[in-house]
Amino acid sequence: MTAPDVNLQALEARLAQDLAWLELPAKSWVPPQYIDDKRVRDVVIVGAGMAGLVASGMLKRLGVDNQQVLDRAPSGLEGPWATYARMRTLRSPKQLTGPAMGLPALTFRAYFEARFGCEAWEKLDRAPRLVWMDYLIWYRKVLSLPVENEVEVQAIDPRPDGLLALKVARNDGVETVFARHVVLANGRDGLGGPFVPSIADAIDRKFWAHTADEINFEALQNKRVAVIGAGASSMDNAAVALETGCARLDLFIRRNDIPRVNKFTGIGSQGVIHGFAGLPDEWKWRFLDHTIRAQTPPPRPSTLRVSQHANAHFHLGSPILKLEEKGGDVVLTTPKGAYDVDFIIFGTGFQVDLLARPELSAVARYIRLWRDRFAAPEDMPNPELENSPDLGGSFEFLEKVPGSCPALHQIHCFNFPATLSQGKLSGDIPAISEGADRLARGIVRSLFVADRERHYAALIAFDTPELLGDEWTDADAAVGAPHAAA
Ligand SMILES: Cc1cc2nc3c(=O)[nH]c(=O)nc-3n(C[C@H](O)[C@H](O)[C@H](O)COP(=O)(O)OP(=O)(O)OC[C@H]3O[C@@H](n4cnc5c(N)ncnc54)[C@H](O)[C@@H]3O)c2cc1C
Structure with a gap:
């Protein structure tokens, strides 16, 4: 066994210990649903790139473990890093904790130091592109995320019962997967394609x-x-x-x-990460219009x-x-x-073009974009922003016409075009954990509310006593008690 392997094993043991101390992942709590004896997935995540992995990790952490992460790419070739990315190193500073979900042992730095040593970390300028990909492969392994590769989601169809039916193609055929929520973590071009x-x-x-x-x-x-x-x-x-x-x-x-000048990155802070979504629409527009005009x-x-x-x-x-x-x-x-x-x-670059995505063809025409609701300020016309999806608080699509396609609320757009609605939480490395946290909490809330009758029935049925009744005596129950009222 080589030294890096030993160090990585030690890191993995530490991570397991950290998770155990934090009682993570939380216990599974979503009541199961079936269609014709087939288990309905609580969440299907389309895409096992960085965003899909951290979304899966966050959901698992919150006890939503009946989930699947599907990627059409072969294992290890998800996203751009080992395919069409052609830079030597990442642009991002090496210290970013990105998808680590607040866990020190899950950071890129912890991984890098375990593999190459602390001295190498000190000497490192930026993360080498393929080492970053190795890190993502390791990440998914140590969190035991339910990723399946070479599986393409070809269609997402709303069903009358409120569930989503996914047409899923594997090498050996096509299958229907039923899901309560779908997360689109399908990348930079996830709502369109290259421009x-x-x-x-x-x-x-x-x-x-x-x-x-x-x-x-x-x-x-x-x-x-x-x-x-x-x-x-x-x-x-x-x-x-x-x-x-x-x-x-x-x-x-x-x-x-x-x-x-890299404008929006330059003003990055916890305030921007958590505050942007609270801005009035005009201000969201103003910030991003300025950023887009300045270019990166x-x-x-x-x-x-x-x-x-x-x-x-x-x-x-x-x-x-x-x-x-x-x-x-x-x-x-x-x-x-x-x-x-x-x-x-x-x-x-890339553009939003919903009709270019076969997996969205059944729902595309119902999806509300910013241009459907918000009139761009006259001095700030911006086609890129106008075509951004107008999303709810947990990255869910909203309907152009209320009531026309309620299932959209169960499809979450966790990719770059979500930026105008949610801030930069779903495309780049810096705040991807915060984005996934917002997404996962929203899904948890939605699942719990939808299952309220079953949770309430569980409340009524729950009868495991904590007290046995022998811990005290009723002072007034005994006949002739000295202090009983006359
Ligand atoms: C060249 C390049 C360099 C970048 N460098 C940086 C950087 O230095 N720092 C930074 O912060 N950000 C960078 N980014 C931006 C961002 O971090 C990356 O785009 C990152 O890959 C986003 O992760 P993701 O999971 O959203 O998408 P991706 O990594 O692209 O993953 C999406 C996955 O979805 C799968 N998929 C799509 N559709 C389907 C379907 N229908 N069925 C099944 N699977 C599907 C794809 O196969 C893919 O694996 C860079 C982006 C690019 C393109």
Whole structure:
């Protein structure tokens, strides 16, 4: 057995002890429900990335253990970290406790130190991307979370009895899973997909990719590659293309400057985490509109990773005006010139497009977005915010027309687009435990209220005495008691 294994085992033993001292997880308490002898899941979580794992952990901690976490990705390949993320390290500071749910032995630092030692921690700048993925794999193992991989949730259909029927596809066939609540922890693109400007329609699909695609960078060796955008993913993709040996890399940036200040992260505090959801709508809008307009800068190491290459060219003030195919190349036109390129990578982010998600097709048209209820201030139009889902206090969808689809209240949107309603609690690392806590408490409350008759019946039926009746005597019961009233 190697030293890191021993240290990890010691950490796992400590975590088990901590949980035992805290009496966690709490005892199971949700009364079972069945449909045709099949157990109804209290909660099904779609997605076993960071958000799905911590949501599962929080629910388990609160005694909701009849749950399933389903992910279509193979085990260890959930989320972006070991798939399309191309940065060397995370952007986040290494100290963030992220999904640790307040448990010291569950932090990334505890994990890292057990594997690599305290000295390595001191020397570490940011979490290496794949070590972060290893941590998430370890996290799910030590909490014994009920994750099933290579299982895709293809549809979520409300039933007349108030339950949700999920069409779940495995390698060996399709099954229906019944659930009382569904948590969508399905990622950055969970309510839509990658955003690519329509200008890309002018060229064949073989000429471009989005940063979230699988990209064969070897095939780009000795080619002229254009990257659109100056966000973190644009920079990381540009860097990989350069490192893999592209002939020339042109980075086209719409603005005249690259954003330099990370606004919302900069004001991060417990106040923002717990207070944002309490803001009046206009103020939520104001905060996020300002943040979105300012944009998030790419990390400095990622930018340097690109600019150190002599064949990397930054073009500022260069929105794409036209794309056209010409003699097997693509000609890309900006206000500053026309460029022949062989391949384009769009780092243009993600968008909400409910109809793009098959799993939401039965409910999409009933889901209330902010634009359905809130008139954007005239000086702050913002399509991204307008398309955000308008959520309730435990991340649940609400209906565009009250009464049209009550089951929406049992579908919880625990992904990035929830930010306008709930604050930044459901996408990034910093406050994911607080988000999961809010989510899990809301689900617990809903389950308890829904089962009130059964809990009340349990109250009536409960008759285990604490006192046996032999602990005292009734002073007045004895005949001829000296102090009895005459
Ligand atoms: C490249 C990149 C770098 C990032 N770096 C940082 C960083 O440094 N710091 C930070 O705080 N945040 C970062 N983020 C943001 C955020 O932390 C990540 O996006 C993180 O992965 C979010 O976790 P998640 O669980 O919400 O989504 P994901 O990790 O994407 O997990 C979603 C899971 O849902 C599964 N899924 C989706 N639909 C279905 C379905 N129908 N059925 C079954 N499974 C389904 C997917 O397979 C996926 O595994 C980064 C994001 C990206 C894209």
